[in-house]
Structures are given as C-alpha cells and as structure tokens.
Amino acid sequence: MLTKKQLFTRGMLDISPHMLSVIPFGIICGAIGVELGFHPYLVYAMSFIIFGGASQIVFLQLLSGGASSLVAVASVGIINSRHLLYGAVLSEYLEKLSFIKKLLISYVVVDQGFAESNKFFKKNRSEEFLHYHLIGTGCTMWVCWQIATLSGIVLGSFVPEELGLKFAIPLTFIAIVVQDLKKLDHVIVMITCGLSSLLFFDAPFKSYIIISPIIALFVAALLLRLKK
Amino acid sequence: MTLTAIIFAGILTYFTRMTMIALISRDMLGDKIKAVLEYVPSAVFPAIIFPGIFINDFGTFIEMNDPKIFGALVAVIVGYFSKNIIATISAGLVSYWFLIFIVFN
Numbered sequence: 001m002l003t004k005k006q007l008f009t010r011g012m013l014d015i016s017p018h019m020l021s022v023i024p025f026g027i028i029c030g031a032i033g034v035e036l037g038f039h040p041y042l043v044y045a046m047s048f049i050i051f052g053g054a055s056q057i058v059f060l061q062l063l064s065g066g067a068s069s070l071v072a073v074a075s076v077g078i079i080n081s082r083h084l085l086y087g088a089v090l091s092e093y094l095e096k097l098s099f100i101k102k103l104l105i106s107y108v109v110v111d112q113g114f115a116e117s118n119k120f121f122k123k124n125r126s127e128e129f130l131h132y133h134l135i136g137t138g139c140t141m142w143v144c145w146q147i148a149t150l151s152g153i154v155l156g157s158f159v160p161e162e163l164g165l166k167f168a169i170p171l172t173f174i175a176i177v178v179q180d181l182k183k184l185d186h187v188i189v190m191i192t193c194g195l196s197s198l199l200f201f202d203a204p205f206k207s208y209i210i211i212s213p214i215i216a217l218f219v220a221a222l223l224l225r226l227k228k
Numbered sequence: 229m230t231l232t233a234i235i236f237a238g239i240l241t242y243f244t245r246m247t248m249i250a251l252i253s254r255d256m257l258g259d260k261i262k263a264v265l266e267y268v269p270s271a272v273f274p275a276i277i278f279p280g281i282f283i284n285d286f287g288t289f290i291e292m293n294d295p296k297i298f299g300a301l302v303a304v305i306v307g308y309f310s311k312n313i314i315a316t317i318s319a320g321l322v323s324y325w326f327l328i329f330i331v332f333n
Contacts, residue, residue: 017313049238069233076237080244087248106246170280173273175316178307186270194274216271
C-alpha cells in the first residue's frame with residue numbers, strides 16, 4: 001500500500017514531463033491576452049477562474065474579434081465539455097470520496113492529469129488513497145499553469161514566435177496516446193476522432209472538440225459489439 | 229463586463245469538471261458504458277492532435293509537405309519505441325526546427 005504522500009509525489013512525477021509543452025504554451029497564452037489588449041489582471045484571472053488552456057485563448061480571441069460575451073462563454077463551455085467524459089471515467093475511482101472532496105478535486109481535473117492518473121488508476125485499482133495521484137497531477141499542472149501564464153503576462157512573449165512552440169501541444173497528446181497504437185480498435189477510434197475533428201473544424205463554437213469524441217465513442221461502441 | 233463573462237465561463241468549466249465526478253454513482257453506469265468509456269483517451273485527444281498539426285493559425289489546411297507533418301511522424305515513431313514523454317516531445321520539436329530553420333531556410 002502506498003501512502004498518500006507517495007501517491008501525490010508519483011502523480012507529480014507522472015505529469016511533470018508534460019510541463020515541457022505546458023509551460024511554453026502558458027507563456028504564449030499570457031502574452032497573447034495582453035497583446036490582444038486585455039487588462040493583465042483579467043488575463044490572469046482567467047488562469048485562476050477558468051483554468052483551461054486552449055479555451056482561454058479562444059475566449060480572448062472571440063471577444064477581441066467582436067463576438068458577444070454569450071458566444072465567448074458558450075465556446076468555453078463547449079470546448080471544456082470534454083471534461084464530462086473524463087469525469088465519467090474517473091467517477092469509478094473516486095466514488096468512495098465524500099461529496100465535498102469530490103467538489104474540491106474536480107477543480108484540478110485537466111487533460112494531461114486525467115490521462116496520466118487514469119493510466120495509473122488502471123494498474124493500481126486496489127490502492128486506498130488513489131485520488132492523491134490525481135491531486136498530485138492536478139496541483140502540479142495548476143502551479144505550473146499559474147506561473148507560466150503570469151510570466152507571459154508580465155514579460156510578454158519572450159518565447160520567440162518563430163520557434164512555433166504551439167506545436168508542442170499536439171506532441172504532448174501524441175505522447176499520451178501513442179502506446180495505444182498497438183491496439184487496432186484504438187487506432188480505428190483515434191482515426192475516426194482525428195478525421196472528424198478536421199471535417200467539423202469549422203462547426204460553430206469550436207464544437208468539433210466534442211462532436212468528434214462523440215462520433216469516435218459511437219464507433220468504439222460498434223467495435224465492442226463486433227468483438228463479441 | 230469582461231470579468232463577468234470570465235466568471236460565467238469559469239463556473240461553466242467547473243461544472244463540466246464536477247458534474248460526472250460528484251453526481252454520478254457507480255451503479256448509474258452499466259458495464260457496456262464502462263467498456264465504451266475505456267476508449268475516452270483515444271476518442272478525445274486526436275481532436276486536439278489533428279487540428280494542431282493539419283490546421284494552421286488562420287484556420288486553413290496546411291500543405292502536404294508542411295514540416296509539422298514530418299515532426300509529428302517523428303514524434304509518433306520515437307514515442308512508440310521509447311515510451312518516454314520528454315523524448316517524444318523533444319524529437320517532434322527538434323525535427324520540426326531542423327526543417328524550418330535549416331532545410332527550408
């Protein structure tokens with residue numbers, strides 16, 4: 001049995017490689033906000049209140065492009081609706097927690113943290129304090145994100161744009177799913193999602209980000225049926 | 229005004245995170261649904277990966293000889309064999325930089 005501290009540390013270690021892409025992206029996010037003409041406090045408030053990478057950039061771009069607040073808020077909600085899927089997966093491992101603890105832990109559920117903690121949970125189902133791993137991944141991400149966006153806001157885009165560091169984001173997610181390329185059913189699901197995301201890229205409110213997972217999960221359900 | 233919108237966006241985002249964790253109990257999800265949910269990472273992350281590679285900042289498709297395609301392929305190969313996140317990201321970035329700064333320069 002691992003202690004709470006060991007699990008927390010393990011979570012921190014498991015997510016830390018992703019900071020290689022998260023930190024430059026956070027700096028870019030902060031710098032873009034200020035460049036678009038928003039007050040630095042507002043740009044930072046987003047990292048604290050919304051705490052959701054790409055959705056923060058989209059929000060500011062929409063507002064500065066003249067979209068209504070309603071459209072900007074709706075887009076954030078739709079982009080972040082993928083968390084509903086993460087929550088459904090994680091609920092199985094977190095069900096023993098009290099309602100209050102569930103409410104608190106929810107704030108730090110992020111893409112990379114979900115991916116790494118879910119991998120860990122699957123292999124260590126019997127651990128009693130599993131949720132400390134998720135707290136470890138989530139808090140690491142939270143601290144790095146706050147520091148990175150703050151530095152971007154204060155120092156401006158000191159990361160040269162020519163480096164194209166936004167490209168590190170798809171690379172981080174490639175690192176997460178690449179081992180599942182060994183399984184044909186997962187490959188089919190991934191290609192379905194990827195192609196749908198390109199096909200529906202222009203759908204309103206950035207809804208491609210939830211439309212394509214739904215199509216891909218539908219295909220996954222069909223594959224499961226065929227397997228039987 | 230903008231702050232109000234940020235707060236609403238934040239509440240909405242928090243609800244997407246909290247709803248399933250706090251309000252769903254184990255018995256509400258049948259075995260079939262749980263089996264489908266096994267595919268969530270494979271069904272969600274390509275929606276971040278594909279546009280990040282194939283669509284540029286202006287929302288249009290990139291050319292087929294774009295350095296990002298090459299960088300992504302290198303990342304997939306290195307990631308597959310190394311099973312290492314840092315190696316995967318670095319390999320993708322370095323091969324991308326090699327093309328944009330040295331070959332196409």
